[in-house]
Amino acid sequence: MAIIKVTRPKLTLLEKLYFPSIVKGMFVTFKHAIRSLRGKSLGADSLNSSGLGVTMQYPEQKWDDHLPEHYRGVPALVTDEQDRERCVSCQLCEFICPPKAITIIPGEIESDDPWAKVEKRPKEFDIDMTRCIYCGMCEEVCPEQAIFLRKDYAMTGLSRADMVNDKERLYEIGGVRTGLVNKWNEIK
Template sequence: MAEVKKLKRPELNTGEKLYLIALAKGAMVTLKHAVKSVTGKSRGATGLNSSGLGITMQFPEQRWDDFLPEYYRGAPALVTDEQDRERCVSCQLCEFICPPKAIKIIPAEIPADDEWAKVEKRPKEFDIDMTRCIYCGMCEEVCPEQAIYLRKEYLITGTSREDMVHNKAKLYEIGGKRVGLVNKWNELK
């Protein structure tokens, strides 16, 4: 059996019990940052395009758009091909893999008289609840047709919960066109 050791806490002196030294150190750090901010010498003031008083950006006049990293994941959106055809085939993989269950797809058949009737389905309804979306990017990774992308959008607002549910029309409006091969429309498929 292992030996049990009892440890005794060190005794604090009066200054340590009142946290006076810690409070003084914190006040000095705050004062140092305040002085640098007022003199315009704060870290990041010029690089982040701030107002000059600290590194706080003056939103909405100043935006983070130029400073977003390449790996930034923003709002998901649907895209069309060059001829404004839907890329989505309603495979529902994005709906199944979505951790918070923010995506809801209702598939529809493509009519037999359509030029692209060889493609089985298209989305009748495609909704993404932006209040539930966690911007994980799994929907983008799993899409076989590259129909859904995470954009660099970070300004997603609404006045009600209904405004935050993006329907198919809104998702296509946000996404726009995407150039490149689409397996769905490939003649050899």
């Protein structure tokens, strides 16, 4: 095998000194500062709440209007129009989840229930938001369209326990989703 010796290019005197690069960087920063003070910055019209620059005032202003259509946020469980659980505890979302953030414990449906033909529903359904990577694989694999990624990006908590969404919390943030649900289909 041949060895190729690579020589470094020789630096000029200006390239050896750091001062010209520092001045050039300060010039770019100063130019952007002047443009923002004059209100000519990129996005200054839509985010200009303080009168200067393009700083978003977060609690009052949010990115909700600027989010793209394909944005993936916090996962949530949804119910149908008659407030019935869509989830059948197939556990596909739990198996496909790369960081293993989803935990499902299936439960039986009582035999006196009018929808006893459905095999099971989740007894417990937890999503650990400290592990979730918002990949959307749980939404794609769900056969009953029971789990959706909302356009909510502000998921906070004061402790790790606050960041684990249980079944009740997931249904609370998920709401109602309309459309055909295979679980409640009479023909199935």
